[in-house]
Amino acid sequence: MKSPQILTVIIAAVFAIIAFILASAVALSPILTAGLVFVSAFIAPLIGTSNSAQASSSSNASNGDVKTLYVGNLPYRANETVVRELFATYGLVHSVRLMKDKHTGKRRGFGFVEMAANDLDKAINALNDTEFQQRTLKVREAKERPERVDSNQGS
Structure with a gap:
């Protein structure tokens, strides 16, 4: 399994790519694009933490004591x-x-x-x-x- 830090970086990169695609497709202002990336920096750790918490709880159950x-x-x-x-x-x-x-x-x-x-x-x-x-x-x-x-x- 990937470490939570790597998973968080991957999720943040995906958010940044989505923000870039939206900005170029809809011609959003650079400030709005920066805002999307900024918000994704806060959302990515939350998603990464919840996934790793679920994975660790399932690995706890499978590894016994x-x-x-x-x-x-x-x-x-x-x-x-x-x-x-x-x-x-x-x-x-x-x-x-x-x-x-x-x-x-x-x-x-x-x-x-x-x-x-x-x-x-x-x-x-x-x-x-x-x-x-x-x-x-x-x-x-x-x-x-x-x-x-x-x-x-x-x-």
Whole structure:
């Protein structure tokens, strides 16, 4: 499947071609043509996102279980894209969440990667205790998050 960014670019290009054809056939003003292209730039990501969301939800159903990996000792400069690419070599990555400090917004050096359950062991075996951007990664299956009790609801 094509990535959502490529799909969005293709949809935007189709809109631009349609705007060009309309402008030349109907002799629209250049400002109106620019307006059509401008509007298509906002519509294309919406169409691309809805198609990719439908495709990913159907791939979730076809791939069975999705499990979460804890990834610790991440370099602070690593972003979601780099981590996704690293794990994608070992299986289907559904999502990447790198944790940030609420007050400073800086990354905290750990995160979570959701992968297809059948790819989990392969990723753990390949990446745990390996060096990534001069840091030794700690990769294991994430523990279930315990239920949080809201202290404000008791009274």
